[in-house]
Amino acid sequence: MKYFVLLAGAGEMPPWEELTAAEQEAGMARHAAFDEACATRPGVELLSAEALGEGSDATTLRTRGGEMVITDGPFAEIAEQIGGFYVLDAPDLDTVIELCKVLPAYDIDIRPVLDMS
Amino acid sequence: MTSTSGQSSTCPDQLIEPEQIIEEIYRAEWGRLLSLLVARTRRLDLAEDGLSEAFAKACERWPGRGMPANPSGWLFTTAYRYVVDHLRAEAVAGRKAPLLAVRAEWVPPEDLAVELADDRLHLILLCCHPALARESQSALALRLVLGTSTEQLARLFLVSRATMAARLTRAKRKIVRAGIPLGTPLGEELRNRLDEVCRTIYLAFTAGYTPMVGVELLRADLAGDAVRLAAVLHDLEPDATQVRSMLALLLLQHSRRDARQRHGRLVPLADQDRSTWHQDEIRTGLELIAEVEQQDGYAEELRLQALIAAEHASAATAPATDWAMIERYYADLDARTGSPIVRLGRAVAVAMVEGPQAGLAMLSTLEATLPAHHRVAAVRAELAQRAGELDLADASYERALTLCHNDAERAHLQEKLDALRTD
Numbered sequence: 001m002k003y004f005v006l007l008a009g010a011g012e013m014p015p016w017e018e019l020t021a022a023e024q025e026a027g028m029a030r031h032a033a034f035d036e037a038c039a040t041r042p043g044v045e046l047l048s049a050e051a052l053g054e055g056s057d058a059t060t061l062r063t064r065g066g067e068m069v070i071t072d073g074p075f076a077e078i079a080e081q082i083g084g085f086y087v088l089d090a091p092d093l094d095t096v097i098e099l100c101k102v103l104p105a106y107d108i109d110i111r112p113v114l115d116m117s
Numbered sequence: 118m119t120s121t122s123g124q125s126s127t128c129p130d131q132l133i134e135p136e137q138i139i140e141e142i143y144r145a146e147w148g149r150l151l152s153l154l155v156a157r158t159r160r161l162d163l164a165e166d167g168l169s170e171a172f173a174k175a176c177e178r179w180p181g182r183g184m185p186a187n188p189s190g191w192l193f194t195t196a197y198r199y200v201v202d203h204l205r206a207e208a209v210a211g212r213k214a215p216l217l218a219v220r221a222e223w224v225p226p227e228d229l230a231v232e233l234a235d236d237r238l239h240l241i242l243l244c245c246h247p248a249l250a251r252e253s254q255s256a257l258a259l260r261l262v263l264g265t266s267t268e269q270l271a272r273l274f275l276v277s278r279a280t281m282a283a284r285l286t287r288a289k290r291k292i293v294r295a296g297i298p299l300g301t302p303l304g305e306e307l308r309n310r311l312d313e314v315c316r317t318i319y320l321a322f323t324a325g326y327t328p329m330v331g332v333e334l335l336r337a338d339l340a341g342d343a344v345r346l347a348a349v350l351h352d353l354e355p356d357a358t359q360v361r362s363m364l365a366l367l368l369l370q371h372s373r374r375d376a377r378q379r380h381g382r383l384v385p386l387a388d389q390d391r392s393t394w395h396q397d398e399i400r401t402g403l404e405l406i407a408e409v410e411q412q413d414g415y416a417e418e419l420r421l422q423a424l425i426a427a428e429h430a431s432a433a434t435a436p437a438t439d440w441a442m443i444e445r446y447y448a449d450l451d452a453r454t455g456s457p458i459v460r461l462g463r464a465v466a467v468a469m470v471e472g473p474q475a476g477l478a479m480l481s482t483l484e485a486t487l488p489a490h491h492r493v494a495a496v497r498a499e500l501a502q503r504a505g506e507l508d509l510a511d512a513s514y515e516r517a518l519t520l521c522h523n524d525a526e527r528a529h530l531q532e533k534l535d536a537l538r539t540d
Contacts, residue, residue: 001218001296043221092218092298093248098306112294 002047002113003096005086007106008078016083017054027104034102038088044095048087055080078107087113135179138188143172146189147264148349152236153193155243155261156225156299158200159216161289165261167199168192215293217243220300237262238353239299241346244288245314246297253288255321258314258346260285265342273324273339311354312415315363318347322367326374337374344371351405358409359416362423365409368402369426371395383529387435399430421450425462440469457486465496473504491520495530502537510537 009015019027038046058073074080083106090096096110147168154164171192185191207213244258252274259265259273271281291297302310325340347364354360376389384390406423425446432438447463450456460483468476477500480493487493498513514534521527 003296091221091296093246093296094220094298094302096296110295112296 001092002087002089002115003093004111004113005088005096005100006082006109006111007084007086007103008081008108009083010078010081010107012105013107015054015081016051030102030104034086034099037099037102041090041095041099043089043091044099045089046086047089049084051084052082055082081107135184136176138184139172139175139179142175142188142192143264146192148237148240148262149235150189150193150196151261151264152240154196154200155217155240156236157197158204159219159299160200160204160214161217161261161292162214163200163203164196167196167203170199171195217293218296218298220298220302222303223298223300235353237349239301241314241350241353242301242310243292243297243299245310245317246292247310247313248295248297249288249291251317251320253284254317255324255343256281257285257288258317259321259342262346262349263342265339269339269342273321273336273342275324308357308359311350311357312359314350315347315359315415315419318343318350319363319367321346322370326370337371340371340374344368358412359419361405362409362412362416362419365402365405366419366423366426368398368405369423369430372398372402372430378525381525381528382532383526385529386429389435391434394430403427403431418450418453421446421453425450438469440466444470457483457490461487461490461493461496464500468500468503473500476500477504489520491517491522491526491530494520498530498533507537 009018016024016027035046035049038044055074058075058079060071060073060075062069062071062075074082088096088099090099093110100108100110151164151168154168155161158164174195175188175192179185179188204213240261241258244261245254249257256270256274259270260267265273267282267285268278270285271278274281276284301307322340322343325336325338325343344364344367347360347367351357351360351364372395373386373389375393375395376391377384402423406420406427409420409423411417412420425443428439428443428446444463444466447459447466450459451463460479464476464479464483467479477497480497480500483493494513494517498510498517501507501510501513511534514530514537518527518530518534521530
């Protein structure tokens with residue numbers, strides 16, 4: 001199954017830009033460990049991994065009454081704190097949960113990716 | 118997908134015997150057969166429908182044609198055929214639904230012919246996965262492992278039948294779509310998951326044992342289903358101490374079911390007719406808890422609760438209760454959990470040991486955390502009455518009556534208030 005793993009700098013993990021250099025370095029090490037754990041785990045493949053720019057740099061498009069309205073983003077409060085995402089192939093939810101324990105203490109949403117083929 | 122499957126009750130009345138046998142098989146074998154079907158087919162929805170269908174067929178046929186030599190095997194084969202037929206139809210229509218995910222190390226169970234093949238642990242863990250809402254976990258576990266009907270589940274959790282059916286369907290769909298896998302977690306993970314399963318079963322028990330709203334004081338049959346589920350889990354994982362403690366706790370509490378109400382009224386522990394307590398269950402509960410050594414985490418919370426229940430259950434009369442011991446267990450539990458409900462129990466115990474004023478003082482710490490709970494007000498009323506503070510007692514009964522939504526408990530509170538006013 002394909003999973004989308006959304007990382008929010010919330011709870012015990014402050015937004016990335018508020019971290020000290022040393023904390024950022026420790027965070028990066030955990031992301032590297034996550035990559036490594038995915039690579040060595042049978043049946044798991046990391047398909048995509050991106051860090052996102054700050055929520056305050058988001059631009060929101062909404063279509064209302066057939067007209068697109070452009071505003072300052074992001075579109076929901078928690079979206080402000082989203083710092084990045086992974087897309088990975090894994091055999092089941094428990095495998096993804098276990099792998100995520102390696103990551104910094106983000107608030108994390110795991111969503112199955114629909115197979116549209 | 119429909120969730121109409123439930124208790125098999127369609128057998129003709131004139132043929133009592135096969136009907137009773139089928140009922141017994143349903144009670145004893147539903148979970149084992151379903152767990153094997155799920156493991157073999159990896160389709161929750163079809164497995165459940167197929168097994169319901171097989172029981173319905175048994176009801177039709179067995180009374181007239183006689184029982185098959187191996188009733189469980191017949192039921193399994195009939196249900197399995199149903200699933201295979203539907204899988205084939207789906208394949209033809211090009212609409213194959215996704216299968217349950219399985220863990221990498223998972224091995225499907227052997228053929229049913231193997232004596233005692235049992236996959237219920239996997240089924241329980243699947244139902245009680247923390248990615249599902251706790252109430253859905255409870256309902257789904259009772260449904261799939263015991264075959265509790267949608268109607269009974271609706272009554273247990275105080276929702277409409279349609280709401281319960283939708284909740285079960287949603288939970289089953291999430292299991293498949295989110296990829297919650299079949300297969301036993303290992304080591305520390307299994308321990309954590311068993312803690313979660315215990316919480317889920319305990320929730321189902323308390324929903325039946327102490328309903329917060331409604332007309333019934335106690336739905337003993339439904340609480341009993343949770344006790345059965347705990348017993349199944351204990352059979353499957355006899356070495357898991359949290360499961361052992363939970364089963365002891367539930368047995369000890371459930372043993373008092375017949376004494377807890379009289380003519381639809383709540384009978385407090387002190388006034389219960391102890392001869393109606395189920396002594397066989399008490400014995401089993403005491404034996405179970407006697408073998409559990411001190412634990413940590415949730416396992417220790419369950420152990421302490423079971424020890425408290427054990428003190429009550431083994432007191433020959435109410436005055437013989439060892440309240441000092443109970444107070445010590447509550448103090449330990451309070452330190453571990455910080456739970457306001459535990460503090461409430463502790464206040465009662467403290468009042469028994471040190472007098473009502475000490476109990477009242479402990480209750481005052483609960484105003485902030487449980488302001489709208491009728492049991493806080495009810496306990497305060499009772500302690501105030503004992504302390505001779507009759508105005509406080511009167512006001513507290515009034516407050517408890519305003520907050521309480523269970524008719525039987527309200528009647529009990531009203532009686533106490535009336536008695537206070539006529540004294």
